[in-house]
Amino acid sequence: MSVVAVGTVAFDSIETPFGSADRILGGSAVYVALSGRFLHEDFGVVAVVGNDFPDSYLNLLSERGIDLTGLEVKPDGKTFAWEGRYHFDLNERDTLATHLNVLTGFEPNVPDRYKRQSIVCLGNLDPGVQQSVVSQVVDPAYIVLDTMNFWIDNTPDQLKRTLTLADCLIINDSEARQLSGESNLIRSARVIRDMGPSTIVIKKGEHGALLFTEEGVFSVPAYPLEDIHDPTGAGDSFMGGFVGSLARSRDFSVESLKRAVVFGSAVASFCVEAFGPDRLLEISRSDVELRAEAFRGLSEIPSLTYQLSD
Amino acid sequence: MSVVAVGTVAFDSIETPFGSADRILGGSAVYVALSGRFLHEDFGVVAVVGNDFPDSYLNLLSERGIDLTGLEVKPDGKTFAWEGRYHFDLNERDTLATHLNVLTGFEPNVPDRYKRQSIVCLGNLDPGVQQSVVSQVVDPAYIVLDTMNFWIDNTPDQLKRTLTLADCLIINDSEARQLSGESNLIRSARVIRDMGPSTIVIKKGEHGALLFTEEGVFSVPAYPLEDIHDPTGAGDSFMGGFVGSLARSRDFSVESLKRAVVFGSAVASFCVEAFGPDRLLEISRSDVELRAEAFRGLSEIPSLTYQLSD
Numbered sequence: 001m002s003v004v005a006v007g008t009v010a011f012d013s014i015e016t017p018f019g020s021a022d023r024i025l026g027g028s029a030v031y032v033a034l035s036g037r038f039l040h041e042d043f044g045v046v047a048v049v050g051n052d053f054p055d056s057y058l059n060l061l062s063e064r065g066i067d068l069t070g071l072e073v074k075p076d077g078k079t080f081a082w083e084g085r086y087h088f089d090l091n092e093r094d095t096l097a098t099h100l101n102v103l104t105g106f107e108p109n110v111p112d113r114y115k116r117q118s119i120v121c122l123g124n125l126d127p128g129v130q131q132s133v134v135s136q137v138v139d140p141a142y143i144v145l146d147t148m149n150f151w152i153d154n155t156p157d158q159l160k161r162t163l164t165l166a167d168c169l170i171i172n173d174s175e176a177r178q179l180s181g182e183s184n185l186i187r188s189a190r191v192i193r194d195m196g197p198s199t200i201v202i203k204k205g206e207h208g209a210l211l212f213t214e215e216g217v218f219s220v221p222a223y224p225l226e227d228i229h230d231p232t233g234a235g236d237s238f239m240g241g242f243v244g245s246l247a248r249s250r251d252f253s254v255e256s257l258k259r260a261v262v263f264g265s266a267v268a269s270f271c272v273e274a275f276g277p278d279r280l281l282e283i284s285r286s287d288v289e290l291r292a293e294a295f296r297g298l299s300e301i302p303s304l305t306y307q308l309s310d
Numbered sequence: 311m312s313v314v315a316v317g318t319v320a321f322d323s324i325e326t327p328f329g330s331a332d333r334i335l336g337g338s339a340v341y342v343a344l345s346g347r348f349l350h351e352d353f354g355v356v357a358v359v360g361n362d363f364p365d366s367y368l369n370l371l372s373e374r375g376i377d378l379t380g381l382e383v384k385p386d387g388k389t390f391a392w393e394g395r396y397h398f399d400l401n402e403r404d405t406l407a408t409h410l411n412v413l414t415g416f417e418p419n420v421p422d423r424y425k426r427q428s429i430v431c432l433g434n435l436d437p438g439v440q441q442s443v444v445s446q447v448v449d450p451a452y453i454v455l456d457t458m459n460f461w462i463d464n465t466p467d468q469l470k471r472t473l474t475l476a477d478c479l480i481i482n483d484s485e486a487r488q489l490s491g492e493s494n495l496i497r498s499a500r501v502i503r504d505m506g507p508s509t510i511v512i513k514k515g516e517h518g519a520l521l522f523t524e525e526g527v528f529s530v531p532a533y534p535l536e537d538i539h540d541p542t543g544a545g546d547s548f549m550g551g552f553v554g555s556l557a558r559s560r561d562f563s564v565e566s567l568k569r570a571v572v573f574g575s576a577v578a579s580f581c582v583e584a585f586g587p588d589r590l591l592e593i594s595r596s597d598v599e600l601r602a603e604a605f606r607g608l609s610e611i612p613s614l615t616y617q618l619s620d
Contacts, residue, residue, distance in 0.1 A: 263614075
């Protein structure tokens with residue numbers, strides 16, 4: 001089962017309290033594909049870059065089996081670039097600059113091999129562009145959607161249309177509160193489920209993630225890390241692991257969704273251990289599998305029956 | 311195994327977006343004992359009230375089997391009173407007034423029956439008073455400590471001495487960061503374990519709780535509630551359920567501590583469902599046991615092995 005991931009391919013310039021990096025490889029489609037391929041081989045990217053995008057970055061992706069047929073290179077444009085600075089505790093960041101460049105007027109073209117029954121992964125982008133991708137896929141197997149506060153604020157109607165198309169929305173806690181108008185996350189999820197997607201994943205950073213389905217709530221903790229170097233891409237990395245797990249099992253049951261949340265959390269926990277996508281370029285599938293298994297020890301509840309010792 | 315809980319017995323005046331209550335029964339020792347007795351019968355309170363404390367409140371506690379031998383009634387004083395107002399999302403509150411009254415100069419007296427090998431539960435109070443209680447118990451079975459930002463700010467040296475006496479500290483996330491000087495909670499817990507207690511529980515409200523022991527981290531989610539009426543007492547209620555579970559099993563192993571975190575979370579989830587201690591006065595042990603079992607479904611990770619379908 002193929003996965004087609006639309007999103008950004010970008011230059012990221014990042015400052016954290018632990019260092020900085022200039023114009024490194026970034027973008028939602030990059031993190032989704034680099035993370036998803038630990039679980040599933042068949043990932044294609046739909047995105048756009050400019051004439052300034054280096055072959056070395058393209059090779060880095062294609063060498064890892066990511067299909068770049070859907071990556072348009074605009075000969076007369078510059079690649080989307082983002083600059084951000086993280087606060088001391090890494091829980092907040094300021095966007096210093098966003099250069100849309102070739103993203104302006106981007107018209108995604110889904111390659112033929114993804115046009116039937118693929119899993120569609122809608123990375124954070126203009127909801128209109130996300131809709132265009134969905135319209136090009138006949139009988140999609142599953143549609144997973146990401147978004148952010150910018151689209152909630154600026155294109156709420158377009159976003160609501162996209163929500164009616166999605167099977168699953170992955171969103172962070174502050175965005176969930178904003179989209180739903182509810183401060184209680186459990187209520188938020190119920191309100192958002194009424195907007196379309198039957199499954200909601202709320203990402204809570206250091207507090208883990210919640211999965212909401214017709215069967216109720218499932219909670220996964222964050223993997224305990226003492227050193228977080230760079231949160232950039234963690235959310236997209238989660239989405240990649242999540243979608244990769246679904247694609248690998250070809251199963252969209254609640255049990256499979258729970259497993260996908262664990263794998264998403266596991267990959268995301270690697271992502272933040274180094275700058276940009278560096279850690280994702282070092283690790284292997286077995287690293288991801290071992291870490292996913294470690295979540296069991298983190299949250300497994302012992303017998304609640306008392307064996308009195310007296 | 312007896313539990314002796316020192317803390318406040320108070321009049322609470324509470325405003326939330328959903329209502330208000332004036333001079334209702336409150337205080338850390340009250341919530342600890344009312345919550346702990348769902349799991350263990352033998353809870354005694356060490357606290358002080360004034361001449362204005364109504365018999366009806368005393369009866370309410372003693373009718374539920376709570377031993378008030380250690381509750382001093384000062385004939386010439388007024389009961390400690392707290393007034394607070396919660397913000398719209400209930401995650402923050404402002405203290406409007408604190409009338410220490412009889413708490414000023416409070417000298418706790420541990421009744422004889424708790425003076426040997428009891429479990430000592432040090433509710434949020436002046437760390438000097440907490441130390442006095444510990445000094446009165448010979449060979450305590452286990453010492454659990456709560457504290458708050460006020461003592462971290464104002465009596466750091468006294469608090470650090472109390473920390474060296476405790477087996478377990480229960481603290482909320484912002485207090486853990488403040489006490490440790492670390493923004494990362496995993497690091498915070500390591501730093502605080504070096505201050506004395508081998509076990510740390512970090513309470514995170516809607517994000518659940520983390521248990522840190524020599525075996526690592528254990529995470530329990532919050533019980534998903536759409537309606538939270540009043541968070542007052544939730545932390546003390548957690549402590550009561552936690553200590554009650556330990557006392558019932560007479561076991562301080564990591565497995566028993568994990569179970570105690572689940573029971574603490576279960577009782578606390580009831581506490582916030584109504585104003586003040588009202589909900590704790592309605593429910594039974596079996597309600598608590600059923601809810602504790604429900605945590606398993608919330609967090610149980612399915613098999614992470616893929617059964618490929620075809």
